Amino acid sequence: MSLLITGSIALDSVKTPVEQHHDLLGGSASYASIAASFFTPVNLVGIVGSDFPKRYIELYKKHGVNLDGLQVADGETFRWSGEYEWDMNKRRTLSVCLNVFETFQPRLPDHYKNTPYVFLANISPQLQLHVLAQVERAKFVVADTMDLWLEIAREPLLELLKKIDCLILNESEARELMKETSLIKAGRAILKLGPKFVVIKKGEHGCLLFVKDLFFSAPAYPLEDIHDPTGAGDCFAGAFAGYLAKIDRVNHDTLRKAVIYGSVIASFNVESFSLGRLQTLTQHDIAERYEAFRQASHFETR
């Protein structure tokens, strides 16, 4: 089954204590699409400016991402720049230039409208709702969000939660959304706001899946060297949704696996800047790391 993905497409400038790179391919939709492409065909909806490098168009195409929903507008592409500390959990945004993204009105090509699986990657909840309104007969809708929207767009976000199947968000966002220090309470409380499934990403601590009658905790992969954490959450969510679209069956078993596949792809992505590592990633690599996750969390019955 194919997967519709909308979100941001950006040119990122990223600085770590070790390296610094400019105009890298970034944005939630870019990371999510390439991550999902390892599992299922992707229909991308997004916007770039006339300065968007041809090599990035080629990169999408190489991964079989359908670009019929990609608008190329007059003006410059959305740009983000950020800096990481030695503790890579700590990031500072240096600048955000929305550029063509400021007036983005997502339009779904007609042949996208029946895409059965939908991933609304991180953009404003208003845009996520706008895309969702154009989708017909979706079987499963996943959305990601970020702290900014909890602050400035709480109402549309709460409206969105009633219309989606699964919310993915990170640890601090979950606590902030529910004003709750316990992640367990926060995760279970979000279920009452609409989504049947909630995934809380905890970075180096792995992630948690909440369903009414299931709690699942996935480990993080024990990486010693993280080169660039940018996009890890987007890759997680893209691979999570991509795997479910591929399998076309949402149950406790497939949800657990989807969480692990999401963690697998995210763990590869942080090994280099931008989408560098995913360019050379093979199905064999994925299989091997999936097994490493099993080794890291498996224990026998009593």
Add this chain to the structure above:
Amino acid sequence: MSLLITGSIALDSVKTPVEQHHDLLGGSASYASIAASFFTPVNLVGIVGSDFPKRYIELYKKHGVNLDGLQVADGETFRWSGEYEWDMNKRRTLSVCLNVFETFQPRLPDHYKNTPYVFLANISPQLQLHVLAQVERAKFVVADTMDLWLEIAREPLLELLKKIDCLILNESEARELMKETSLIKAGRAILKLGPKFVVIKKGEHGCLLFVKDLFFSAPAYPLEDIHDPTGAGDCFAGAFAGYLAKIDRVNHDTLRKAVIYGSVIASFNVESFSLGRLQTLTQHDIAERYEAFRQASHFETR
């Protein structure tokens, strides 16, 4: 196989935003001994004052804890008091009165000296070394520690690390010990200081086990209401060591299980103040929660 446990025995006063209790049974050796008693016979080494309540002596005895190594000294028992915020990860120590503990010189009764498994619960590394020096032919030695000793007793702690098989410490202590923000790097670096096994406790994020050729990540139990986190780490370590002593076999399989049993007992202990919950705990409860941990972390092969 029986397990020798030394550490502190205290009368605790604990305040949470909801409740407050005085002169509860506490101390690292108390928590560890009762936790371990669900798996194996325990030989306790510690000191109390002449004010130590008889009912706590009875409590140890009820759990089959051998008290031949318990010194009763003239003076008052070690007292600790602390306060938790709503976020129970945040604790403030209000007072520490060492009392009879200040001049404690652990003496092992002769029939303790051949105890094959040893758990050095949290006390100063000097006292841990002092106990260890009296032990003959131990098969497996586990030690716990705390942030204070990293600051004021780093040298004896480093000496201790060369003489033990397994170190258990918490997340912030691991980062502090190795001056390393990455827990993965910290865990692996500690292995180079002596212990063959390192367990890093992460509270609500579960815990990690590092062995030269094994990395294991255990989830935390999804508790919504934590009544008193005091002693959770001591219970974890006591049950971990107790299970290994019971099984009398240390390999990847039993280490993984020991981590889970440690997590099981700790998860029960935080359900009420002091050792309250462990007073009514049954083997059936333990088996049931072990299975819940499996459900929370199990996923199928690809």
